[in-house]
Amino acid sequence: MTDTGLKEIILTGIDASPGICIGKAYIVDIEGVDVVKKYFISEEDEEKEIKRFKSAVKKARDQLRAIINNAPEELRDHAYILETHKVLLKDKMLYGKTIEIIKNEKINAEWALKKVVSEVKSMFKKMSDSYLKERATDITYASDRIMRNLVGAETEKIADIDKRVILVANDLSPAEASQIHLERIKGFVTNRGGKTSHTSIIARTLEIPAVMGLGNATHSIKNDDLIIVDGTAGIVIIHPTEETLLEYGDRSVKYEERKADITRDSHLKAETADGFQLKVMGNIELPEEVVSVIDYGGDGIGLYRTEFQYLSSSSLPNEDELFDKYKDVVEVIAPKPVTIRTLDINGDKAFSNNSDYVEVNPALGLRAIRYCLKNPDVFRTQLRAILRAAAFGNVRILIPMISGYGEVLETKKILNEAADSLEKEGALFNRDVEFGIMIEVPSAVVIADILAGEVDFFSLGTNDLIQYSLAIDRGNRHVAHLYHALHPAIIRMIKNVADVAKDKGIKVFMCGEMAADPINMPILLGLGIDELSMNPQSIPAVKGMIRALKVKDARVFMKDVFKKKTASEVEELIKETFGSILSEKMYA
Numbered sequence: 001m002t003d004t005g006l007k008e009i010i011l012t013g014i015d016a017s018p019g020i021c022i023g024k025a026y027i028v029d030i031e032g033v034d035v036v037k038k039y040f041i042s043e044e045d046e047e048k049e050i051k052r053f054k055s056a057v058k059k060a061r062d063q064l065r066a067i068i069n070n071a072p073e074e075l076r077d078h079a080y081i082l083e084t085h086k087v088l089l090k091d092k093m094l095y096g097k098t099i100e101i102i103k104n105e106k107i108n109a110e111w112a113l114k115k116v117v118s119e120v121k122s123m124f125k126k127m128s129d130s131y132l133k134e135r136a137t138d139i140t141y142a143s144d145r146i147m148r149n150l151v152g153a154e155t156e157k158i159a160d161i162d163k164r165v166i167l168v169a170n171d172l173s174p175a176e177a178s179q180i181h182l183e184r185i186k187g188f189v190t191n192r193g194g195k196t197s198h199t200s201i202i203a204r205t206l207e208i209p210a211v212m213g214l215g216n217a218t219h220s221i222k223n224d225d226l227i228i229v230d231g232t233a234g235i236v237i238i239h240p241t242e243e244t245l246l247e248y249g250d251r252s253v254k255y256e257e258r259k260a261d262i263t264r265d266s267h268l269k270a271e272t273a274d275g276f277q278l279k280v281m282g283n284i285e286l287p288e289e290v291v292s293v294i295d296y297g298g299d300g301i302g303l304y305r306t307e308f309q310y311l312s313s314s315s316l317p318n319e320d321e322l323f324d325k326y327k328d329v330v331e332v333i334a335p336k337p338v339t340i341r342t343l344d345i346n347g348d349k350a351f352s353n354n355s356d357y358v359e360v361n362p363a364l365g366l367r368a369i370r371y372c373l374k375n376p377d378v379f380r381t382q383l384r385a386i387l388r389a390a391a392f393g394n395v396r397i398l399i400p401m402i403s404g405y406g407e408v409l410e411t412k413k414i415l416n417e418a419a420d421s422l423e424k425e426g427a428l429f430n431r432d433v434e435f436g437i438m439i440e441v442p443s444a445v446v447i448a449d450i451l452a453g454e455v456d457f458f459s460l461g462t463n464d465l466i467q468y469s470l471a472i473d474r475g476n477r478h479v480a481h482l483y484h485a486l487h488p489a490i491i492r493m494i495k496n497v498a499d500v501a502k503d504k505g506i507k508v509f510m511c512g513e514m515a516a517d518p519i520n521m522p523i524l525l526g527l528g529i530d531e532l533s534m535n536p537q538s539i540p541a542v543k544g545m546i547r548a549l550k551v552k553d554a555r556v557f558m559k560d561v562f563k564k565k566t567a568s569e570v571e572e573l574i575k576e577t578f579g580s581i582l583s584e585k586m587y588a
């Protein structure tokens with residue numbers, strides 16, 4: 001019990017942005033418009049209704065423009081997200097379809113919009129990829145804004161908040177998050193959202209703690225409640241006791257000290273105490289994130305996820321549009337490498353307006369390279385853009401979801417055709433790029449020896465490798481407790497891939513989340529991974545851990561690891577053996 005007699009409550013959500021803050025809650029009352037009336041309109045009112053809809057869209061565009069112009073300096077780089085929402089306002093699926101329904105069904109604009117949005121949402125909901133699912137929220141944000149204008153509801157007032165508070169909201173759109181002024185907002189918590197949402201990217205850019213996906217935060221927390229947000233652990237504590245407050249006050253100071261410490265050293269090499277050098281790179285989804293990779297001391301881009309560009313407009317991006325983005329990234333980070341991963345999209349549902357096309361098991365469906373080989377024109381366009389960008393720096397090509405030898409050969413054939421066509425046209429390009437494949441499907445692990453002869457490098461995608469090997473949907477919270485990177489099966493698979501790579505003389509990288517946790521470093525060093533890539537914020541801690549270890553010790557340690565039978569036994573062993581380093585660095 002606290003002094004006020006209130007019971008301390010702990011809520012658990014998603015660790016969207018690390019750090020700790022303590023303060024008063026401020027409930028942001030921005031809800032979508034839930035109750036929408038339906039009424040029919042007469043033939044002669046049809047034009048008037050369409051005009052009303054169009055002016056709500058125009059107003060939404062003006063509002064977004066104003067938010068972009070008034071965004072704090074540090075968020076300017078993220079204004080493109082709002083630009084995307086501006087584009088979505090006029091998206092065929094949303095804008096064209098709503099007008100069509102007003103005309104065809106003679107119903108009011110609100111109802112027509114609601115109908116269109118629920119169709120689009122159900123189409124996106126069926127996708128298994130969390131990244132694509134998050135993009136569906138962009139459509140929601142854009143349509144909510146139009147709806148609020150149609151019904152005359154209030155718009156957000158975050159920019160007007162004038163006290164130091166922690167925001168508590170059902171959801172925060174990137175537009176709302178863009179109004180956050182650091183001197184006033186300490187952190188935020190939301191009922192909805194996840195790690196790959198743009199709002200969480202904004203929180204990480206601002207370096208303010210955030211916990212998302214809490215489900216019921218706006219019900220459990222009242223205005224002015226004292227709360228603690230632990231964005232590192234993904235928890236929120238309501239009415240903390242005196243003892244908890246002291247503990248978290250202390251943790252917060254230690255966290256800031258540690259952050260300052262590791263960030264200060266982030267530009268040092270990732271070299272073990274016995275002189276073995278490793279490259280530590282950054283993963284990006286958006287070109288603008290390159291800046292964080294450089295700031296956090298990344299040695300290059302180990303994974304550039306290219307899906308976003310395909311989802312931010314209703315039509316497929318053309319070669320020049322792709323090229324422009326890739327070239328920007330490549331030039332900014334040159335001469336350091338950029339590993340561009342080809343489209344990892346979950347079947348053609350993402351582009352299709354046809355919501356009848358539904359895969360029962362999308363994670364096992366027409367995803368990634370399977371989609372690209374089925375749609376060689378789309379693939380060729382992307383490959384040509386990559387090869388052209390390669391003339392401006394150091395580019396590697398990475399192919400996702402390879403499950404068999406034939407896919408590699410087919411991919412290389414299309415890549416060669418793309419290069420030949422550019423040569424014929426006399427275009428500026430570079431065909432001499434390193435070619436690698438993601439190892440994220442168990443069959444690829446088993447035939448790594450067969451695949452190795454065709455590629456320059458392997459990149460272990462542990463996010464999917466764990467999902468497919470342990471049969472655990474990576475987005476399903478009911479089985480999340482079974483999702484363990486240190487499962488003996490996963491460690492054995494990584495060993496197999498690393499041994500094959502060494503034997504065949506190719507490099508082996510890791511770009512899944514497993515690479516981002518310092519506790520895994522003794523194992524990754526012991527198995528001989530050549531390069532790691534991760535979310536940029538994790539780079540300093542991983543580099544710090546590597547510098548504290550010796551490869552010699554890690555190799556010996558692996559003998560004991562292989563005697564362990566479960567993930568928890570492995571974790572315990574790491575803590576027993578390297579506990580002093582981990583606790584000195586406060587990584588465990």
Ligand code: PEP
Nearest residue numbers: 440461462463464511512
């Ligand atoms: C992975 O699967 O580990 C990976 C890095 O790719 P993604 O998370 O984009 O599927």
Ligand code: MG
Nearest residue numbers: 440461463464
């Ligand atoms: Mg993957």
